[in-house]
Amino acid sequence: MEQFFQQLTNGLAVGSIYALIALGYTMVYGVLKLINFAHSDMFTLGAYLGLTLLTSLALTDHIGPLWGTVVLALMVMGLVAMVGALLDRVAYRPLRESPRLSAVVSALGASIFLQNTVMLIYGARYRVYPHDILPRVALDVFGLQIPLVRILILCASLTMMAMLYIFIQRTRIGTAIRAAAIDQGAARLMGIDVNRVILMVFLVGPALGGAAGLMVGLYYGQINFTMGWGYGLKAFTAAILGGIGNIPGAMLGGVLLGVVESLGAAYLSFAWKDAIAFCVLILILIVRPTGLLGERVAEKV
Amino acid sequence: MNRRQLIPLAVAAPLAVLPLFLNAYWIDVLNSIGIYAMLGLSLNLIVGHAGLFNLGHAAFYAVGAYTAAILNTTFGIPVLLLLPVCGLAAGLFALAVARPIIHLRGDYLCIVTIGVGEIVRIALVNNLFGITGGSNGIFGIARPSIFDLTLRTPLHFYYLIWIFVALTVFVFHLLEYSRFGRALNYLREDDVAAEGSGVNTAHYKLMAFVVGAGWAGMVGNIYAAKMTIISPESFTFWESVLMFAIVILGGSGSMPGVLLGAFLIVGLPELFREFANARMLVFGAAMIAMMVFRTQGLIPSRPRIYRIPAGEKGEGRA
Numbered sequence: 201m202e203q204f205f206q207q208l209t210n211g212l213a214v215g216s217i218y219a220l221i222a223l224g225y226t227m228v229y230g231v232l233k234l235i236n237f238a239h240s241d242m243f244t245l246g247a248y249l250g251l252t253l254l255t256s257l258a259l260t261d262h263i264g265p266l267w268g269t270v271v272l273a274l275m276v277m278g279l280v281a282m283v284g285a286l287l288d289r290v291a292y293r294p295l296r297e298s299p300r301l302s303a304v305v306s307a308l309g310a311s312i313f314l315q316n317t318v319m320l321i322y323g324a325r326y327r328v329y330p331h332d333i334l335p336r337v338a339l340d341v342f343g344l345q346i347p348l349v350r351i352l353i354l355c356a357s358l359t360m361m362a363m364l365y366i367f368i369q370r371t372r373i374g375t376a377i378r379a380a381a382i383d384q385g386a387a388r389l390m391g392i393d394v395n396r397v398i399l400m401v402f403l404v405g406p407a408l409g410g411a412a413g414l415m416v417g418l419y420y421g422q423i424n425f426t427m428g429w430g431y432g433l434k435a436f437t438a439a440i441l442g443g444i445g446n447i448p449g450a451m452l453g454g455v456l457l458g459v460v461e462s463l464g465a466a467y468l469s470f471a472w473k474d475a476i477a478f479c480v481l482i483l484i485l486i487v488r489p490t491g492l493l494g495e496r497v498a499e500k501v
Numbered sequence: 502m503n504r505r506q507l508i509p510l511a512v513a514a515p516l517a518v519l520p521l522f523l524n525a526y527w528i529d530v531l532n533s534i535g536i537y538a539m540l541g542l543s544l545n546l547i548v549g550h551a552g553l554f555n556l557g558h559a560a561f562y563a564v565g566a567y568t569a570a571i572l573n574t575t576f577g578i579p580v581l582l583l584l585p586v587c588g589l590a591a592g593l594f595a596l597a598v599a600r601p602i603i604h605l606r607g608d609y610l611c612i613v614t615i616g617v618g619e620i621v622r623i624a625l626v627n628n629l630f631g632i633t634g635g636s637n638g639i640f641g642i643a644r645p646s647i648f649d650l651t652l653r654t655p656l657h658f659y660y661l662i663w664i665f666v667a668l669t670v671f672v673f674h675l676l677e678y679s680r681f682g683r684a685l686n687y688l689r690e691d692d693v694a695a696e697g698s699g700v701n702t703a704h705y706k707l708m709a710f711v712v713g714a715g716w717a718g719m720v721g722n723i724y725a726a727k728m729t730i731i732s733p734e735s736f737t738f739w740e741s742v743l744m745f746a747i748v749i750l751g752g753s754g755s756m757p758g759v760l761l762g763a764f765l766i767v768g769l770p771e772l773f774r775e776f777a778n779a780r781m782l783v784f785g786a787a788m789i790a791m792m793v794f795r796t797q798g799l800i801p802s803r804p805r806i807y808r809i810p811a812g813e814k815g816e817g818r819a
Contacts, residue, residue: 235608291789298796301548305749308742309788316782429738433615440612475623478616485609486601 205344207466208459213350213419215458216357220412221435222442222450223364224405230381230445231394231401233300237307238287239409240432241314242280246410247423248322250276251329265334269418273356276414277407284406285399287314311428319425326424329417353415360408361451368447373400381445430474434461437481443494452492457481508757513667520659528655530771535662536724538763539669541747542756543716546673548745549754549802550682551709552689553603554611557618558744561591561714563625563736565721570639570731571632580645580726584719591718592711599710603703618741625733638732645726658727665723669716670756676712677756685709686754686805743767750791752798761799765791 221243228236253259253275259268291310295303334352338345368374373396379387380397388394416431417423438457442449457477464476484492520528540562547555565587573580602613628635645652645661652658676682688695688702696702725731743766751762769787773780791799 229608235611291793294793295796298792299753301554301749301753302792302796302798305746306789306792308746309785309792311785312788313782313785316779316785320778320782433619433738437612437616440609444608471627472623475620478620481616482602482613485605485613489605489609491609 202344203466204463206346207462209344209346209350209354211459211462212455213353213458214462215438215455216354216361217412217415217419217454218431218435218438218458219451219454220357220360220408220415221431222439222454223361223447224409225436226439226442226444226447226450227377227401227405229439230447231377231384231398232292232296232303234292234303235307235436236292236405237304237432238291238310238314239405240428240435241311241318242284242287242406242409243413243416243431243435244318244423244425244428245283245314246276246280246413247417247427248318248327248413248425249279249410250414250417251327251423254330254333269333273411273414276410280410280413281403281407284402284409287406288398288402315425315428322425324425326422329421329423331421334418349419353419357412357415360411364404364408365447367404373397377401434477437477441481441484441491443491446491446493449491449493456492509670512760516663520656525655528659530768532655532658532662532727534763534767535659535666536720536727537743537747537767538666538760539662539720539723540717540744541751541759541763542669542673543713543720544744545713545748545754545756545759546676546685546716547709547713548748549759550677550685550689551706552685553706553710554607555614555710555713556611556738556741556745557614557616557621558714558717559736559738559740560614560618560621561595561717562721562724562740563621563733564591564594565718566725566731566736567625567633567639567721568718569722569725570642573642573725574639575632577643580642580722581647584722587722588715588719591721592715594718595711595714596707599707599714603706603710615738615741618736618738622733622736622738625736634732636733638730638734640730642725642729642731644729652726662723662727665720670760672716673756681705681708683805746788750788750798752800752802755798755800755802758798758800758802765799 221239224239224242225236228234228239250272253272257272259272262268263271287310291306292303295306334349336347336349338347339351341351368377376387376392376397377400379390379392380394384394387397412431413423416427434457435454438453439450440453441457442451442453444450457480460480461473461477465473468476488494520531523531540558544555544558547553547558568587568590569580569583572578572583572586598617602610605613625633625638626636633639647661650657652661684695684700684705687698687700688705692702724735728735747762747766748759749762750766751760752758770780770784773783776783
């Protein structure tokens, strides 16, 4: 039972990281119908920028570990958001009116570009996060020893998801984002500045992805320039699992995928861990072709 | 013979004599280009003609290559004789995996094909049934021979590969202008209208998948014959991405485009060698630039032209 709950909480933490990345995929997809393959590199970028800021500013020494990490996360999110907006401007905006698959190839090109930029700046080897940022203690929760980092990650990502949900549901710009996702043309006719909506999406999505990168750095302690592929693919799987374009769907899909993967690795086979995630995806899509919370639309005629 | 029919000849003639002036390294680069050209053409049937979003083509390529390697190393059957077997194996595999998922809409199909690709790769790494050799792969595939000539040098393979490329172009050209090809284009443009006109869309989509995958399986055989060693590393998601980029960048649905795409996607990183470590960075930037400036692909596919048979002038003849 001990192992089960350890794996479950681990799965929840990893799953909430997947969910944060998946939100970036699903928001961009909702508005642009584009699979932003370069999003995985926003995640990598977040991890590396976090490392740089952490070692160069030593914030955690000045204002304490908790607030230091929070300020650090905000800085990382701001920087990655700017890269995201730039990415849209350079690689996607010129392709708005072109066939959808062209933008996908542009996204793949952007992903290769960003990945190699990170490699050239930081080198190809694994980089290690300083391990004394957050206290390495385990908390006693109902008799379970759960690492503090895991709980913090879970809390932080849940907070961010809740904030995003309120932002999307309650604010004017959030409403505009939802409107543009449903019908871009109609949204434009209603006076919504769709380009601003797209810019917003490319600020918020990468910011969350960058935060996820920082979390992985803090959780696992080592990062690599190719780590985006794996996490990006899982997060995209999560977005599809929940129903792409659907924001609560991405959260649900991410957490579910993390838990399934974690339990599968523990009880079925560690070597087949990644395959288990995809098998679950395929099985769910066979039963529900548009994901768990995906809209049940009839094809337009 | 009109001018357009001369173009293939004008491309083929230089290709036939080119290797005589190149060293082994560049011949090998051209061999890779040939292999990716065939993979691109087979994927083009699925992505370009049928409009199905397949980002897991490497899985079928892998099935072909492993079929060749396993049968050759355990039973000693000559590799090239296994060509149809490999095609069949990959085709059947595609049939089995695509059957339940073929009705999925665009991007859902995309992630499932990525998933299938990953599952196949993981299965190969984990030494499925104890016959795939795990992450080391399979080595010691016998050199292929044609009559008494054993193929060993890059030059031998150059001719084998490019003759097969020519065959591929021929076969897919016939397919494109067949009833089958027209049906695929119809359902790509409008699924519902095609179904309404009596095209069995699910059947045709599935067949496009199977034929494309089967062809990739045969290319896998040639790859296994050329390398004599295969391992799961050669069949990663990255390979699928390359094939996909070749099709879209060259011009989805256009055969000259796909061939040019193969030259650029495989050839450019070689030309960028002078940038050393930054070569993939330049490559990524080039991919963005090419898509931004040629959004339809480098050589877009041309709409089909049907001549109205010449007859009396005027309309409305009964």
